[in-house]
Amino acid sequence: MTRHRILSLAAWAAALWIAYEFLWYEQYKLTGPTLVFDRLSDWSGVPEKPFRLFVAGMEMVAAVLVLIPRTQPLGALFAMGIMTGAIVFHLFTPLGVDPYEDGATLFKEACFTWVMAAFVVWVRRDRLLALASSVLPLPRRAA
Template sequence: MLAIRARTIATFVLSLYVAFVFVQSLFFKWTGSEESVFIFATLRDWSGIGLFEPFGRFFIGLCELAASILLFVPRARIWGAGMALAIITGAIFFHLFTPLGVEIKGDGGLLFALACGVWLASAAILLIQRREAMALLLTIRGLLRHDGTTAH
């Protein structure tokens, strides 16, 4: 019983952290703050994909909001954690492997550190709820089978 309570509390605290980071960044993404525009314009210029700014900025914000909401719906928490992990893996990739870099406009690497924290928290939620996550993955695998049969 104590272990179940500890898992519940840990999952809630981790979900709060992820949602806090994602939701507080929405204001900046959706209002076109200088830092957000700089980030997505840098990715646009580097990749040559014009949709990064402003469409990508709005879309990523929407995905972050959806993940944040799902984290607090017990039956959808795994989806929220998976979405958060996917989104933040992309963010970390762009920080590390593009001209964007780890430090953005003199922030001392704060955005990158927050992203790493979100990655760890999302992964921890999936680890804590690994039985449910594995069941979901097996269900998805069964749906994606090419021969039309389902996995048992």
């Protein structure tokens, strides 16, 4: 197998992880209040339910985008943004790194998912640039 093929397969494995991670936690976000969103709501003043459902919606969109070949790098960028938010909230709010006192599982998964998303972006950077140039007219270089 070529290096390109190995990286492509690894990017698909990372994309599957991202989709799994987001979709697995939807069962908690969609069925009712959670400790995480309760604490963040108390701290920020943002109502818990809209906050929780907004995050769930963003995660579902990212999960779908990362599984579609054409939009995979865009979905990975979106996942990086979502996970950056999660990491920041864990580090800089009363939520803390280990809110469930389970060895910081959520925080570790957020960090790992961020790394997987960054890997997909790196492997698919050419596709991401092509997607960007189809949406945004990029200036051409003079010959």
